[in-house]
Amino acid sequence: MIRIDKLIAQRGDFSLGPIDLDLGNSSYLTVLGPSGSGKTLFLETCMGLIAPKSGRVWLDGQDVTRIAPEQRHISYLPQDLALFPHLDVRENILFGAKRRQLDKDLTGSRLVSLLDLLDLHGIIDRKEVGTLSGGEKQRVALARALLPKPRLLFLDEPFSALDAKIKRQLQIKLREINQQLGVTILHVTHDQEEAFMLGEQMAVMIRGQLRQLGARDDIYYRPATLDVARFLRNQNIFDMTIEEVLPDGSLQLGQAIRLSAPGYAGAEKGQRLAAGIRSEEVVIIRPNKPIGPELQANLFEAAVSDILAFGGTHTLCVKLNGSDVTVDVELPNCAMRDLGYAIGDTLRVCLRKRSLWTLPRDNAAFKGGLDDPL
Amino acid sequence: MPQRDTVFKITMLLPLIILTSYFLLLVGSQSAFFSLSGFIEQLSQSDIRSAITLSLVAATLSSGVAVGVAIPSAYALARFDFPCKRLVDTFIDLPMVLTPIALGTLILMSWNTAIGRTLSSIGLTLPFTLAGVILAQFTVVVAISVRMLKATFEQVNPRQEQVARLLGCSAFGGFIHVTLPLAKRGILAAIILTWARAVGEFGATVMVAGTAKGQTATLPSSIYLAMSVADLPRAVTLVVILIGISLLVLFGVRMVLERNR
Structure with missing residues (x-):
């Protein structure tokens, strides 16, 4: 056409x-x-x-x-x-x-x-x-x-x-x-x-x-x-380094936090990259509930530092323990009402591996660095 | 706050009242020298009727040509980018700031160039001819026409022209079927005001075509001639005719603008 x-x-x-x-x-x-x-x-x-x-x-x-x-x-x-x-x-x-x-x-x-x-x-x-x-x-x-x-x-x-x-x-x-x-x-x-x-x-x-x-x-x-990630309101973007490329091709990332992430062609140890996850993809682990194998990795203890209310959703800003990293977690209002979180509450969150995306820093995609405004 | 509002309104209204009174005084003062029988008697004189006819014919032709030239020129200035556009835009305004006497001088001098002499040799002479009157009026009014029409075309949404193109109009088709109808009000206003300005033109016309009675004497130049020999009844009659034409035109503009709102 x-x-x-x-x-x-x-x-x-x-x-x-x-x-x-x-x-x-x-x-x-x-x-x-x-x-x-x-x-x-x-x-x-x-x-x-x-x-x-x-x-x-x-x-x-x-x-x-x-x-x-x-x-x-x-x-x-x-x-x-x-x-x-x-x-x-x-x-x-x-x-x-x-x-x-x-x-x-x-x-x-x-x-x-x-x-x-x-x-x-x-x-x-x-x-x-x-x-x-x-x-x-x-x-x-x-x-x-x-x-x-x-x-x-x-x-x-x-x-x-x-x-x-x-x-x-x-x-x-x-x-x-x-x-x-x-x-x-x-x-x-x-x-x-x-x-x-x-x-x-x-x-x-x-x-x-x-x-x-x-x-x-x-x-x-x-x-x-x-810049696509930022324009599409990906709130959780982390500056990371590849610590290890695992035999199955997936990556062990580190810097302010440690993450297990899907691999990509050309990934090498020591390479810097950006990793991100959408706020609605971050999973809150309920206490005393069994968790499946896909939620075993990238588990963090965290504390609620802020709560932002939008029309139909709430965003919990949670600070991961042992780091300065804050992650946004989006919850529908009904879930927020059930869970009843308040500022200062502690919880466990999982940055699910399959929901993480990665962009190598030396890629043309990595325009202007992490803080480049749109 | 309401008291301040009243002071504000009075501040704005007072100059308007003074201005209107001043114009009424100007027009009303003519009544001391005006009588209906004298008016009718003056109208029966052939040179006055000739001045009226010449003014109307010359103004119609010169404003017609001016608007005809101004429509494409104004559109080009409003829509296209081209080298030296700002210079051209400024240059076209020249007749608006130059006194009509100077403009008349420029026209006369230009007739002493090779182009002017060639035109004269084929019979297009300016002194004491209708062509001279029309050229003088055209030169004075065309800039006003371009300026008004440029503002008009700038108000037409270019997206409407683009949509017309995509719906099957050529560039000319879009101009005729969309731009001109949308600019109709502005074009009508430009025609009427250009014509009114041409009817009242004096300086350039006198410089270029002279004031030969029955030949090139227009209404304004006839008023000048009458006043120069202290013929007040004649001057007042001509002034009243000009006032009548002017009021008719202004009323016409208002009607056109109201009806097309």
Whole structure:
């Protein structure tokens, strides 16, 4: 469907790329990145609104790098939707079909099915798009984008201005559109929940580069670079040294604490690395309860140094005994209520080996060191 | 706090009241010299009717050309980056800060260059011709038009143009189907104000085309001529006509802006 080869673009001082990407038919890719990471520039370059400095964009096997945007058959839903205020709702939706001079009968039947799918029958005859609610505007903009039957749909943070309930409804609707209409979707967002919920494939873009591309669990649990780990809110990251590479390939790590961690190709004794674990993967060992073999390693006595309450979860900040290391442990509210921890309480925690990820320090992934801010 | 608010309101309103009174005084003072029968009698004179016609025709043509040139120029300034853009942007403002007499001088001097002489040789002469009046008015008003339209185009969301491109419009198509309709209000306001400024233009027109009665004498230059020979009834009649046109135009602008809000 879309293939991007070593794409490099520039806007002012900001450089994008080189970016390589291959996206198949009917797939849904979310590109997640912080604000200012180049997501919109990436879309604009793929759509032909900005000429790349170098690299190629292919659509269905055709090199479209030098082809005008209107000939690429990509639809675009920008953050502000960019509805046309001088046109009524119907004219907005039909804009693309009219400009492309599509067959009227086919357009009519497709319009009806889109009105059904997006529940637009009640507002299709409204005269002013400015009077629509946020959710209605989103649906009108989606219908406008989908009516000309695009090869690809590009979404640029389309739900950022909506309240949570409508946002969720539209996210579900987008999944339906992807599955029912078979439209290939490339969706950029800074919203991690949205990216993980929608993207069957995911990419993380930081400072103009696709740092990681893969399945959502890979990205969530096995960040490819330190800045991806930090951006995805990995709170527990430790500066470690390999003390020993065990015969089974796993690693014995040491420095402020000692950890047993999964190995990686090229691991050598003495090598420095970063190891991390997501706060919801840290296990609290209940007293007097038997523990399985996978929880026998990386066990620590600890004391609760702080408790942070969020909406549906609590984070316990626990200081590991005999070190200055503090580990965040995330608990759902119900578990927190059952356990009833208070500051100063002691407990045992396990940094489960299979949940640990490691990144060698000499790797290109280890950008800027542990304290490099995003 | 409410007392401070009142003081604040009075501080802001007082200058407005003084200003409005001053303008009312200016306009009202004409009534001492104005009579309806005198007005009708003056209107029956052919050179006054000719001045009115010339002013309206020349202003329509010059503002039409000015807006026609200003739309693409303003769009280019609002949307594109090109070498020396800041310099070009500043240079285009020159007629707005230069006195019209100086502008008229510049036009006349330019007609003494090779290009000017070539144009003269094919019959495009400026003194005492309609072409001279139009060129003078165009030169004065085009910068205003560019400035207003640039601000208008800057207010049009470029994303809407980009979405139009991706929905199948060429660059020209996007401009016609999206940018122009969205800029309609600003364009109409620019047309009306450019036209009004052209109707009132005096300095450059007198310098370039002169004030030949029945030929190049516009409303403003006819007022000047009437005052120079102390013909007050004639001057007042012309002033009243200009005030009428100006009020109509200002009212028109307001109506257009209100209706398209």
